[in-house]
Amino acid sequence: MGSLSHIRVLDLSRVLAGPWCTQNLADLGADVIKVEKPGEGDDTRHWGPPFAKDAQGNDTAESAYFICINRNKRSITVDISRPEGQDLVRQLAAESDVVVENYKVGQLAKYGLDYESLKKVKPDLIYCSITGFGQTGPYAHRPGYDYIVQGMGGFMSVTGEHADFAGSSPQKAGVAIADLFTGMYASSAILAAVIHRDRTGQGQYIDLALLDTQIAMMANIASAHLCSEKIPQRIGNASPIIVPYQTFPTSDGWIIVAAGNNSQFRHLVTVGGRAELADNPLYLENPLRVQHRDTLIPLLEEMILKKTKAEWIVLLEQAGVPCGPINNMQEVFENEQVQARGVKLSVPHTSAGNMPLVASPMHLSETPVEVRLAPPTLGQHTNEILQERLHLDSNTITVLRNQGIV
Template sequence: MGALSHIRVLDLSRVLAGPWCAQNLADLGADVIKVERPGAGDDTRHWGPPFAKDPKGRDTEESAYFICINRNKRSITVDISKQEGQDIIRQLAAESDVVIENYKVGDLAKYGLDYESLAKIKPDLIYCSITGFGQTGPYAHRPGYDFIIQGMGGFMSVTGEAEDVEGASPQKSGVAIADIFTGMYATTAILAAVVHRDQTGEGQYIDMSLLDTQVAVMANVSSAYLTSGEIPRRWGNASPIIVPYQTFPTSDGWMIVGAGNDGQFRHFVTAGGEAHLADNPLYLTNPDRVLRRKQLVPLLEAMTRKKTKGEWIALLEAANVPCGPINNFKEVFENEQVIARKVQIDVPHPTVGSMKLVASPMKLSKTPVEVRMAPPTLGQHTNEVLHERLQLDDASIAQLKERGII
């Protein structure tokens, strides 16, 4: 039994931030019911290719995007624009501990499914809203997209090749970090609210904003600006305060070297057959190397190109120089540490057969995370949930389907 096996979650969210949060709760044991639009479902069901293939190698309707954020959930389809659909959601909310939604500000109030309305039915309800800009402020009604938030929140101003590199420009992250981090913060906030409810009996409303989150996770970069007043700049893969602490080309790929002190720098260049660089008075100390990075780095790059990535990693690990490869995803999932930690798992699925997933990184000794269900097909559990939670019989469910409510 998971740590949250006593918790029921009604997930009205779609796309990424909300589903990521709900999946975290589901991985920890919560019973999560994902509510989707009849016939269409979560937008991410259609974001592809790639789509998972069935045992005969044919594409299914299960997109890789949807798969990564919806395991351990039960899917039901409900049309909340219709009165009977709204009634179903209200009844399910009355039986739930947590509601998660990421509709535009005010949208659910039109259907009587906002926090104020549902709290009248269940006063101890924990209700989490996730939006681009939060429930207040001049931007509250704007739609929020991760890419735009990365730009507005400062992330892209410090990400990308250094500003003095020809053709350099700001870059977004390779994954939707504003969404992912907001989902993680929402998970933490919900767990705190559950503890508060268990101690006091009080439910509460949680207002999560992608922009708030993006600024917060800039961490030391935000703090550096607030402390100094100096606007942070892009440094590419280099450090503004340590040299060498960056990526380096090898004869067959790239690696990362983090020589954080003078001794490690000496071991690095000695391993590459260029020990004289450590004795050069121009590069003796880290401040010297930072001051003369434009002269030093090309010399180091010429050195690192003489060996393969594997040869360098072996040499530098033996010399206790912090280093690592830049793996493609084939290399990631073939890595012996990734295999040993069982990061990739296989679970049965009704159309795919055996579905490959990335395991949750949360490893608890007493209440371990487990994958109880693969990401659901659209509406896979509608009948089951309506029987179980609302005690509807087959005839009543059939009528709801005929009228397009579910």
């Protein structure tokens, strides 16, 4: 039994931040019902290629994007634009502990599915809204997009090659970090609200914003600005205060070298055949190496280019110099540590046969995370949920289907 096996979650969210949150809750054992639009479903179902393949190697209707954020959930299709559909969702909310949604501010109020409406049928309900800019402020009604928030929240101002580097520009992250972090904060806030409800019987409303989250996750960068009033700049893959602490190209790929002290620097240049650099007066101490990085780094680049990525990893690990490869995704899943940790899973799926998934990183000794359900096909569990939760008979469900309500 998972830690949250006693918790029921009604998931009205779509795309990434909300589904990431509810997948975390589902992985911990919560019974998550994903409400989708009949005939269309979550937008990410159509975000491909790539799509999962069946046993014959043909594409299924299951996009890789949807797959990564919707395991351990059950899917029900309901048209919430119609009064009958709204009533079904209200009944499901009354049987739930948590509701998660990421509609525009005020949009669900016209359907009677906002917090004020639903807490009338479930007074101790925990209701989490995820938006781009939150429920208050002059930007509240703007739509929120991760890419834009990465820019507005300062992340892109410090990500990318140094402004003096030819052709440099601000860069976004390779994944939607504002969405993903917001989903993580949302799941943490929901767990706190569950504990509060269990102690006091009180539900509550949770207001999560992508922009707030993006600024919060700037961590030491934001703090440095507030303390110094200086504006942090892009510096690429190098550290502003430690040299060498950056990426280097090898003869067949890239590695990261993190020589954080004088001893590690000496070991680095010694195994690279340039031991004399450790005794150069310009590079004896880290502050000197920072000061003279423009002359030192080209020498190190020339040295590191002479060996392969694998050769350097072996040499530096033996010498006690912190290092690591920059792996592509194939190399990630071929890595012995990744394989030992069971990061790649394969679960049965109705159309894809065995569907590959990335495991949750949460390892609990007494209530371990397990994949109980593959990412659902659209509306896969509609009949099951209506019968189980709302006690509707097959004739009533058939009428709802014929009317296009489910």
